[in-house]
Amino acid sequence: MGAGSLTLTSIAHLQNRFARAYAFGKGKRMFKRIDHVALHVADLDRSVAFYEKHFGFKHYFQQTATAGLQIAYLKLGDTVLELTHHSDGEMKGFHFCLETDKFDETVTKLQADGVRLVRAPHTTAAREAREEGWRRVVFAGPDGEQIELRG
Numbered sequence: 001m002g003a004g005s006l007t008l009t010s011i012a013h014l015q016n017r018f019a020r021a022y023a024f025g026k027g028k029r030m031f032k033r034i035d036h037v038a039l040h041v042a043d044l045d046r047s048v049a050f051y052e053k054h055f056g057f058k059h060y061f062q063q064t065a066t067a068g069l070q071i072a073y074l075k076l077g078d079t080v081l082e083l084t085h086h087s088d089g090e091m092k093g094f095h096f097c098l099e100t101d102k103f104d105e106t107v108t109k110l111q112a113d114g115v116r117l118v119r120a121p122h123t124t125a126a127r128e129a130r131e132e133g134w135r136r137v138v139f140a141g142p143d144g145e146q147i148e149l150r151g
Contacts, residue, residue, distance in 0.1 A: 030106045035097040035150050036073070036080035044085035048072050057081060061127040073127050080127075095138070095146035103151040107137050116140040124150065 041047040051057040057074035065071055070085045082097075100106045107121055119138040126132045131150070139147045 030102055030109070031098040031100050031149075033078075033099055035099040035148075036082045037096050038082040038084055038094055040084050040086075040094070042085070044070050044072055044083060047083050047085075048074065051081060051083075061125075063125050095148050097136075097148035097150055100149055100151040103135055103137075103149065106149060106151075110139055118146055 039047075048059050051074050052059060055076065057076045059072060059074050061073040063071050068087060070087075072083045072085075074081045074083065103121070111117060116139060117137070118140050119136075121135050121137040124131075124134055124136040126134065134150055136148055136150045139149070141147055
């Protein structure tokens with residue numbers, strides 16, 4: 001399955017499989033939910049307007065990250081869509097993000113299990129008040145896909 005062919009059903013399947021594989025003790029999961037799915041777009045403003053107009057998303061946060069990467073966050077209920085844009089067009093792949101209440105334990109377990117670290121834990125901008133003080137980290141999946149953790 002290519003990155004472009006992911007459906008909400010396949011994303012939910014990945015989340016459930018990942019959560020079962022990385023559980024703390026009996027019945028305790030490391031991950032609460034998929035925090036967001038990210039798509040790289042050619043024109044950020046056009047894409048924000050498109051998702052708002054046609055699908056009912058609400059644009060609620062935007063930031064400029066390292067190297068000029070522009071990121072817009074849109075919500076539909078409790079679902080977050082992250083749209084990214086880089087002016088030189090150099091961007092590959094996609095990622096999804098899982099939320100965890102046990103950030104340090106989760107990172108330690110994944111590293112001990114040999115999951116490849118792409119970007120070390122670091123602070124991240126709060127998109128809403130409940131995220132103040134959160135950190136993020138990025139790991140690689142078996143095909144190079146990126147799996148972000150926030151918490």
